[in-house]
Amino acid sequence: MEQLSKGLDVIHKLSAETTWPASVTPMAAGSDGTEGFWPTGFSAGAVSANIKYSNRKDLMLLVTDRPASAAALFTLNRCCAAPVTLSREHLQHSSSSIRAIVCNSGNANAATGKRGMADARAMADAVAQELSIKPEEVLVASTGVIGQLLPMEKVLSGISALGATMQRNSVLDAVGAIMTTDTFPKFFTLGLQLSGGSLRLSGIAKGSGMICPNMATMLSFLATDAAIAPALLHEALEMGNRHSFNAITVDGDTSTNDMVSIFASGTGPEITAGSQDYALFCEALEALMTFLAKLIVIDGEGATKLVGITVIGAADDHDAELAARTIAHSSLVKTAIHGEDANWGRIIAAAGRSGAMFNQEDLELHFNDLPVLKPGLVADFSEEAASEILAKDSYTITLRLGNGPGQATIWSCDLSKEYVEINGSYRS
Amino acid sequence: MEQLSKGLDVIHKLSAETTWPASVTPMAAGSDGTEGFWPTGFSAGAVSANIKYSNRKDLMLLVTDRPASAAALFTLNRCCAAPVTLSREHLQHSSSSIRAIVCNSGNANAATGKRGMADARAMADAVAQELSIKPEEVLVASTGVIGQLLPMEKVLSGISALGATMQRNSVLDAVGAIMTTDTFPKFFTLGLQLSGGSLRLSGIAKGSGMICPNMATMLSFLATDAAIAPALLHEALEMGNRHSFNAITVDGDTSTNDMVSIFASGTGPEITAGSQDYALFCEALEALMTFLAKLIVIDGEGATKLVGITVIGAADDHDAELAARTIAHSSLVKTAIHGEDANWGRIIAAAGRSGAMFNQEDLELHFNDLPVLKPGLVADFSEEAASEILAKDSYTITLRLGNGPGQATIWSCDLSKEYVEINGSYRS
16 A cells, blocks of 8 residues: 555656646546456456565456557567567467457566477466457566476466456556566556547556666556557557657666557547557657656666756767766766766766767756756756756756767666665565 | 785786686786886886876887887777877878887867877977977877876877986886776786797786776787787787777767787797788787786776676677677666676666667576576576676676677676776876
8 A cells, every 4th residue: 555655756756847738637546546458348356366575466467359450679688588588479370369368477488498488388278268359469577586487376366366357457566566676656647638539548657777687677558449450559559669668767677577568459539650649649659758767767776866968969879878878877977866976077077988970079968957967068057956956756858969860768777775775685 | 005915916816717828928027026027128117297197107209229010900999099190190200110109198289179189299309309209190089088188298298308217127116107097007028939949028007997998098008029010919919909998888979099018029939921920919919908908997987896798699790799789888788787686687688779689588597607698588597696606706698699700808897886986086
C-alpha cells in the first residue's frame, strides 16, 4: 500500500508536469488506480507462485477476449533470455495474432540453455491449455535473477490458479507481479479522441536500474482497443520507442530480457495507414511510452534526479545521439548531478570523447534556461543560479555542438551511493 | 611521507608479483626510491607555485642535457586542453628533438579558449628562456580542474624558481608535483641488457580515476638513455601503449589532458630498426608502461580491486576488445566485483550487448583457474571457491566467446561508494 501511494504521488506529479498532446485525455489514476483501467476486450490477473519470495504476487496474465493485433520489440543483447526467443518465434508463427501474455518476476529464465527454452515453452503451453487457445497465441516474459532455472512446478500450478483472478480492472495486481527492485508501480491510461470515435491506450511497465542485466529488466505491456493491423501497430510501436524506452538510461546496461509489447483488441475505432487518426494514435502512443519511460528513470536504482540531456546543433541526429548518450552514461557526469555540482567541464569532456564531430570553440551549454558556457569556451554564470536549478528533482541540460540540424534527447538519472549499495549486494 | 611509504609498499608488492621479461632488471625503489632514478642525461626538479593549494609541490620540470629524441601520445578527446595542442605543435616544429617538459597540477588549462593557448605558450617560452633553448624544444602538460584560467603570475615565478631545484635523483618531488587525487606516487625504473651495453628505462605517472575529465587526468613521462631515432621511439611507444595505458579503465571516461611521452637522451647504446635490441627494448618499455598503468588502476578513485578482464576465442582482436571493454566498463559488473559477488550473469550480459559476435551456448567463464560457466550455459561451481578468489585484491576474469583467434585484456577496478563520494563533491 505504501508502494501504491508513492506510485500515485509520482504519477500524478509527472502527469501534471507533462505537456500532453491536444487530442489526448490523461485518465487520473484515482485513489485505487484501477477503475476501468484496461481498454475493452482485455482482462488481467495475478497470483503468488512463490517463485523467489513468498506471499507476493509474482505471476501475471494479460488476456484479450478475441485474437488481438500484436507487436513487440525485444532486447538486442546476444545473451537474450529464453522467453525472448520464444515470444519472437510465437509472434512470427501466429502472424502477430496474440491472445495472452504471461509474465513472472523473481527469475529471468536467462542464460539457462536448452532447459530454459523448454521451460518457457511449457509456460506458453500451460496458458494455452487453460484458455483453450493455441500455444503460439501466447507470449512469455520473465524478469529477475539471471542463470537460475525456473521452479516449474510452482510456475505451472500458479498458471492453473490464474484463471480465477482475471478481471478487467486488475491493474495493480498485474503491475505488482512484474516488479523486482521497483519501489513503486508504473501504469497509466490515456483516452484518445479520433474521427471514428474514442479509444483508450493503457500501459504498465517495470524497471529500476535501466538496464540491469541481473534484474533483467525493462518490461512494458501496452494495450489498446483500436482496430489496427499488426504491421501498422509495429511501426507505431517502433517510432514511439525511439524517443521513450530507447531514450532512457540509468546505467547504460542492456538487459537479456527487455521487451515492450502492445496488443490491440479491435473493439474500438479502426486506424488505417496514412490517416490523420494514425498520426494522432502514434502521437498518443509515444506520449504514453515516454511517460512510462520517465517513471522508470525516476525509479532508477538509487536515483534522486530525472535529467533530460538534449544535444542540438549536431551534424545529424546520429551524432547528437552519440553525444547525448555519452554524457548521459558518464559516471562522472552522473556523480556531479548527484552532488548538485555545476561541473560543466565533465559534460563537454564526455561530448569530446563521444565521437560526435564539433569544434570546442562552438559549444554552448544551458542548465534549463541558464546559459552556462558561451562560444569561445566562456564560462560566465552565477553559481547561485546554477545551484538553484541543480537542486531541483528534474531539469534539462542542453548542449549545442554547432549549427547542424541534428538533435536528440536522452533521459537520465544520477549515480548515488545507494546504486552501489543495491548492486554490490543484490544477488546474495 | 605517508603517501611515499604507501607507494613503496604497493610498488614493491606489484613488482614482486610481476613476471618481468628475462632481459630486464627491475630496480628496487629503495627506502627513498630516488638513488640514480633517472637515466644519464636527465635531471628534474619541482617547486610549490601555489596554483591551487599552498605548500605543496605543483610544478615540475624534466630536462635533458642535450637534445633528446621524443615521442608522445595525446588524448583523442575533441575538447583537448591547450597544453595538448601546443605540445603536439612543438613536437612537429622541433622534428621531435626536445629538451624539456614542464607540467603543473591543480589546473588543467582545459576549456580555456584563446587565453588558455596563450598561457600554455607563455609556459614554454619561460622555460626556454631559463634554459636558453628554443620554445619548440619544450613540451607542456597540465592536470587539475577544467575550465579555469591558470594563475600565470604564480606559474611564471614558479618556472623561474625551478632551475635551482634540478637534480638527477629528483624523482619524488617530480612525481609529487603531478599528483592530484592520487593517493600515492607512481614511478619505476628498469635496467635492460642489450648487445651494445646496458640502458635504463624510467617512468613516472599520475592518474586516479582513469579517466576523470575533471582531474584531467592521466599523465606519464618516460625517459631512457637509449640512442634511438624519434620515429622508432614513437613506434615503440605506440605498441607499448596498446596493452598498457590504453588497456586500463577506472570509469571509462577519457580526459582532455591525457599525455604519455618518452624522451631518449642518446647517452646509452644505439637501437636500430629491426634489430634484436629493438625487440628487447619494446618488450621492456611495454613492461614498464604496463606496470605504471596497473599502479593507476590500483589507485583508481575508491578502488579496492585490480581485475584483469581477458576475452579469448573471439572472431578477431577487435571483437575481443569490444567485449572486454564493455565488461570492464559495466557499472553492474564493477559493483558486483566490489561486493565480491560471483554474479556471472552480469558479465555475460555485458558481453552480449557489446556488439561482439558469439553464440551464448559457446561461452566459457573462469575466475582465475576456476571454471564458472561451461558451454551450454551450465553454471556449476562452488560458491565458496568463487568467493575465495573474489575476496582477493587482484584476480583475472577470463571469458571465452568461441573458437576464434581474437583476444584482449583490459585492467579494471571496482565501483565503490567512495567513487561516488569523491566525484560527487570534487569541484567544490
